[in-house]
Amino acid sequence: MDILVQPIVLSGGSGTRLWPLSREAYPKQFLPITGANSLLTETVIRTHKLEDSETSIQSCPPVVVCNESHRFLVAEQLRLAGFEDNQIILEPVGRNTAPALTLAAELILRKELDPVLAIMPSDHLISDEPLFRNLLAHAARLADSNHVVTFGINPDKPETGFGYIRTGDRIDDIASTLVAFVEKPDLATAEEYIASNQYFWNSGIFVMRASIWIQEAQKYCPEIVEKCRKAIDKGQQDGQFFRVDSDGFEECPGISIDNAVMENIAKNNGQVQASVIPMDVGWSDLGSWSSLREIQKKDVSGNVIRGDVFVKDTQNSLLYSENRFVAAVGVDDVIVIETPDAVLVAHKDKAQDIKSITEHLKSENRSEHVFHSKVHRPWGDYESIDSGARYQVKRLSVKPGASLSLQMHHHRAEHWIVVCGTARVTRGEDSFLLGENQSTYIPLGVTHRLENPGNIDLEIIEVQSGSYLQEDDIVRFEDRYNRVE
Numbered sequence: 001m002d003i004l005v006q007p008i009v010l011s012g013g014s015g016t017r018l019w020p021l022s023r024e025a026y027p028k029q030f031l032p033i034t035g036a037n038s039l040l041t042e043t044v045i046r047t048h049k050l051e052d053s054e055t056s057i058q059s060c061p062p063v064v065v066c067n068e069s070h071r072f073l074v075a076e077q078l079r080l081a082g083f084e085d086n087q088i089i090l091e092p093v094g095r096n097t098a099p100a101l102t103l104a105a106e107l108i109l110r111k112e113l114d115p116v117l118a119i120m121p122s123d124h125l126i127s128d129e130p131l132f133r134n135l136l137a138h139a140a141r142l143a144d145s146n147h148v149v150t151f152g153i154n155p156d157k158p159e160t161g162f163g164y165i166r167t168g169d170r171i172d173d174i175a176s177t178l179v180a181f182v183e184k185p186d187l188a189t190a191e192e193y194i195a196s197n198q199y200f201w202n203s204g205i206f207v208m209r210a211s212i213w214i215q216e217a218q219k220y221c222p223e224i225v226e227k228c229r230k231a232i233d234k235g236q237q238d239g240q241f242f243r244v245d246s247d248g249f250e251e252c253p254g255i256s257i258d259n260a261v262m263e264n265i266a267k268n269n270g271q272v273q274a275s276v277i278p279m280d281v282g283w284s285d286l287g288s289w290s291s292l293r294e295i296q297k298k299d300v301s302g303n304v305i306r307g308d309v310f311v312k313d314t315q316n317s318l319l320y321s322e323n324r325f326v327a328a329v330g331v332d333d334v335i336v337i338e339t340p341d342a343v344l345v346a347h348k349d350k351a352q353d354i355k356s357i358t359e360h361l362k363s364e365n366r367s368e369h370v371f372h373s374k375v376h377r378p379w380g381d382y383e384s385i386d387s388g389a390r391y392q393v394k395r396l397s398v399k400p401g402a403s404l405s406l407q408m409h410h411h412r413a414e415h416w417i418v419v420c421g422t423a424r425v426t427r428g429e430d431s432f433l434l435g436e437n438q439s440t441y442i443p444l445g446v447t448h449r450l451e452n453p454g455n456i457d458l459e460i461i462e463v464q465s466g467s468y469l470q471e472d473d474i475v476r477f478e479d480r481y482n483r484v485e
Helices: 039-046 068-080 097-109 129-143 187-196 210-220 222-233 246-250 257-268 289-295 348-363
Strands: 002-011 056-059 063-067 087-091 116-121 147-153 164-170 176-182 199-209 236-238 241-243 273-279 304-306 309-312 318-321 326-329 334-339 342-347 374-377 380-388 391-398 406-408 412-420 423-427 430-434 439-442 448-451 458-466 475-478
Touching: 002 039, 002 097, 002 129, 039 068, 039 129, 063 068, 063 097, 068 087, 068 241, 068 374, 087 097, 097 116, 097 210, 097 222, 097 257, 116 129, 129 147, 129 199, 129 273, 147 164, 147 210, 147 257, 164 273, 176 257, 187 199, 199 210, 199 257, 199 273, 210 222, 210 257, 222 246, 257 273, 289 318, 289 334, 289 348, 304 309, 309 318, 318 326, 326 334, 334 348, 342 348, 380 458, 391 448, 412 423, 423 439, 430 439
Parallel strands: 002 056, 002 063, 002 116, 063 087, 087 241, 147 273, 304 318, 309 326, 318 334
Antiparallel strands: 116 199, 147 199, 164 176, 164 199, 176 273, 236 241, 334 342, 374 380, 380 391, 391 458, 406 448, 406 475, 412 439, 412 458, 423 430, 423 448
16 A cells, blocks of 8 residues: 655744854754755655555655745755755744644645655754664554654653653554653653653654644644634745745744644543654754764864864864864863854853853844844845945855846945856846946946846845945845745
8 A cells, every 4th residue: 555655844943052053044954064965955855765665655745834034045955955846835933833734734635635744843863864764654654544653762861951752552563652741851850761761852753644633733722723724725825835824824822743732642542543663863953062062073082173173182172163263272161163253152061051142142133143144045145245334345146047136225326346257237227248347336226136147156246335234225126036025
């Protein structure tokens, strides 16, 4: 019998725990933290081509649920990974994992399909992917028999930063019954859990039929189902994106899959069987700089080093350099993360307190918690080079065939200098080409557009001058990426 498996990738996150490498506009799932690919790319790849000796399993292109502001990052990374025929569901605001899953399940059921959903976060590390695929295929077979399945991580220490799962009787040679979810314990309780051999860390990965999720969500949190259905009814398809109605979804309660449904299923022992599959697959949620250090290859002094870094008499530290030379002498147990616009220095035991930095930046109305110095856009990216009173200098990179919107500024003029490639410029009623080392001037208040008609990246130096230089001084008239209000 064939089983249709639909991966659901939940791509939320605020970019706080691995600051300054991750930011609100570019959280950790979009970063190549542990290899050449981003965590999001690795997640969708590992859900592809599931194998099972007993059952024929067909894996669909992934459905990704993400914040609307991340839509082009998700689309581009899926495209580069070879996944273009997929659905991306856009949340106007974050409401935790239960509403996100409800949106996905409801949209899938409206297509008159009821596949097995493989629900997973986009920002976790799994080292042994063949074993994970085998376990996921086993979970799909259980879910096809109306089980709801979660994965428990074999704990190797009494961790107080994770929630736990308690298991009961064996269902088969791999899975056990799910007895309870347990909140993050204190150290003494965590040690008891480890000694009992009945507890596992909660991975946040679930497998179940779409109809089973809606059925159980309707039973235990009907308001979520109601609000999500209304938000879908008033939503609209925009290419590969489905835009959920903002007003309706904002009314939805924010709650996790565990708290909304899974805990109740385990507690009430109803018609649906809750099951746990333990796994030892080199899993990490990469929830802090300390956890990232633990899974990285270390030198003889226990240091993890990336970039242009020099160390002397330094042990058990994590030192990253993206842009500048970093030197550490005579320090132990530290985290040093250098990026072009921010540097973090922390004791490795205080890695969980980094959120206080982003809270400070937010309270001071700064931007370093939101953006990197290089900001990604659907047409390419721009990077701030210099700024001062009434001027700002940026480096723009426009992808082949891409174009910025037809736009106008009320408060600034712009000078464009072509460094590499060919630019097609619209300025008022005129349209013309610029080659390398050529330039043009866009007066304040004049409608304009920048396009790359060539086959290589277009590199532009842009000098802005005026009384107000923020990004919200843009009036868009036409935009191929549907960013016109």
